[in-house]
Amino acid sequence: MRRRNFIQSLAGLGLLAHCQMFSSCREDTGHQLDILILGGTYFVGPAIIKAALKNNHQVTLFNRGVTNPGLFPDLPHIEGDRSLGPDAYRNLQNKNWDVIIDVWPEESMLVKEATEALHDHTKHYVFISSIAVYNNFQEVGLHENSPVVDLNLSREEWSYPEEKLQAEEYVRTQFPDNHSILRPGPITGWRDPAVDLLYWCLKLNGDDAILAPGSGMDPIQFIDVNDVGKIAVLAAENHLPGIFNCTGPKTDPLLWKDFLAIAKQHFNSPAELHWASEDFLRANEVFSFTDLPLWAPLSEDRGFMQISNKKLIESGFEFTPVQQTLADCLSWYEQNKEKELNFGTKETGVGLERSRELRLIEDLLQSQSDSG
Numbered sequence: 613m614r615r616r617n618f619i620q621s622l623a624g625l626g627l628l629a630h631c632q633m634f635s636s637c638r639e640d641t642g643h644q645l646d647i648l649i650l651g652g653t654y655f656v657g658p659a660i661i662k663a664a665l666k667n668n669h670q671v672t673l674f675n676r677g678v679t680n681p682g683l684f685p686d687l688p689h690i691e692g693d694r695s696l697g698p699d700a701y702r703n704l705q706n707k708n709w710d711v712i713i714d715v716w717p718e719e720s721m722l723v724k725e726a727t728e729a730l731h732d733h734t735k736h737y738v739f740i741s742s743i744a745v746y747n748n749f750q751e752v753g754l755h756e757n758s759p760v761v762d763l764n765l766s767r768e769e770w771s772y773p774e775e776k777l778q779a780e781e782y783v784r785t786q787f788p789d790n791h792s793i794l795r796p797g798p799i800t801g802w803r804d805p806a807v808d809l810l811y812w813c814l815k816l817n818g819d820d821a822i823l824a825p826g827s828g829m830d831p832i833q834f835i836d837v838n839d840v841g842k843i844a845v846l847a848a849e850n851h852l853p854g855i856f857n858c859t860g861p862k863t864d865p866l867l868w869k870d871f872l873a874i875a876k877q878h879f880n881s882p883a884e885l886h887w888a889s890e891d892f893l894r895a896n897e898v899f900s901f902t903d904l905p906l907w908a909p910l911s912e913d914r915g916f917m918q919i920s921n922k923k924l925i926e927s928g929f930e931f932t933p934v935q936q937t938l939a940d941c942l943s944w945y946e947q948n949k950e951k952e953l954n955f956g957t958k959e960t961g962v963g964l965e966r967s968r969e970l971r972l973i974e975d976l977l978q979s980q981s982d983s984g
C-alpha cells in the first residue's frame with residue numbers, strides 16, 4: 613500500500629520559543645553534546661545536523677561518503693559502509709559519544725549491528741522510525757502505545773513497517789533506559805525527494821483550474837523536515853525517553869479545504885479549486901494518494917491523517933507554520949531542478965497529467981450543471 617510505503621521514501625528565536633518545556637527539563641543547559649550521526653546527508657539527516665549545529669553541538673558524520681559528499685565540508689566525517697556488517701563500526705569504537713542519532717536504516721539488521729557495536733560508546737540513542745509501524749489506520753488518534761504490525765509473520769513477508777518495528781526493538785534491547793524513538797508521518801519541506809506536497813505548490817503557482825480532492829473535509833497531516841530535525845536534537849539534549857509520534861503541521865486537525873486555502877493565499881494564487889466528490893473521482897478512476905498526492909480520505913483510512921501528536925505537544929513542541937513548509941518545498945525544487953516535472957507519468961509516480969485533469973474538470977462541471 614503506497615500510503616504506508618510513502619513514509620519510507622522517501623528552518624531562531626523560534627526554536628527557543630518553541631521548546632521551553634524541553635529546555636527546562638534539560639539537566640545541563642550549557643552542555644554541548646558530542647553527537648554522532650549515522651547517515652546525515654540526504655533529506656532528514658541534514659535537518660537534524662542543522663538543528664544540532666544551531667544549538668552549538670559537535671557533530672560527526674558516519675556514512676560511505678557517496679550521498680552528497682560535499683554537503684558538510686567542515687564536519688568530521690568517519691567513513692563506513694553499514695552493509696558490510698558489524699565490522700563497519702570498528703572505526704567508531706575508539707571514542708565515546710553523548711548521543712548517537714541513527715537516521716535512515718530500513719533494514720533492522722543494520723540497527724541490530726549498530727546498537728550492539730556502539731552499546732558501550734554512547735549515553736543515548738535516537739532512532740528515526742515511522743508511523744508505518746502502526747497496525748490499523750482505521751483507528752483515529754493512533755498514539756505511541758497503539759497496536760503495531762505483527763512481527764510473527766514469516767520474515768519473507770516483512771516489508772518497511774516490520775523492519776522499522778524490529779529496528780525499534782533492537783534499540784530498546786541495547787538502550788532500555790536511554791533511547792528516543794521518533795515516529796514521523798509524511799515528512800516534507802526543504803530537500804524533500806518526494807514530490808507530493810510539491811504537486812500542490814506547483815499547481816497553485818501555475819494552473820488556473822485545479823481538481824481538488826473530495827469535499828475538503830478530510831484531514832491532512834505532514835511534518836516539516838526541520839521539525840523532525842529539532843525534535844531529534846531536543847530528544848538528544850533532554851534524553852527524552854520512549855517513543856514520540858512526529859506528525860503535524862498543527863495541533864488541531866488541518867482539513868483539506870483549509871490547507872488549500874492557506875496555500876492559495878500564501879502563493880497569492882488566482883487558481884479556482886474544483887472540489888470533486890469521492891463518487892466522481894471513483895467513477896473516473898482517480899486514486900487517492902497517487903493521483904491526488906497526500907489525500908487519504910476518511911472513507912479509506914480513517915486514521916492515517918489523524919495520528920495523535922499529543923505527547924509531542926505536551927512536551928512543549930510547536931510546529932513550523934504551514935506557509936514556511938510550503939515555501940521551503942517550492943524553493944528547494946526551484947533552486948535544484950534539472951528539468952520540469954511531468955506529473956501523472958512514471959517519472960514522478962504521482963499527480964494528474966494536466967490534460968487528464970482538465971478533462972476531469974470539464975466532466976465535473978458538466979455533471980454539476982446536469983444535476984442542477
Ligand SMILES: NC(=O)c1ccc[n+]([C@@H]2O[C@H](COP(=O)([O-])OP(=O)(O)OC[C@H]3O[C@@H](n4cnc5c(N)ncnc54)[C@H](OP(=O)(O)O)[C@@H]3O)[C@@H](O)[C@H]2O)c1
Nearest residue numbers: 619622651652653654655656657676677678679694716799
Ligand atoms: N520521507 C518520509 O516521509 C518519512 C516518513 C517517516 C519516516 N521516514 C524516515 O526518515 C528517514 C529518512 O532518512 P534519510 O534518507 O533522509 O536520511 P539521511 O541520513 O539524510 O540520508 C541517508 C544517509 O545514509 C547514508 N548511507 C546510505 N547507505 C549507507 C551504508 N550502507 N552505510 C553507511 N551509510 C549509508 C547516506 O550516505 P552515503 O550514501 O554516503 O553512505 C546518507 O548520509 C528514514 O529513516 C525514513 O524511514 C521518512
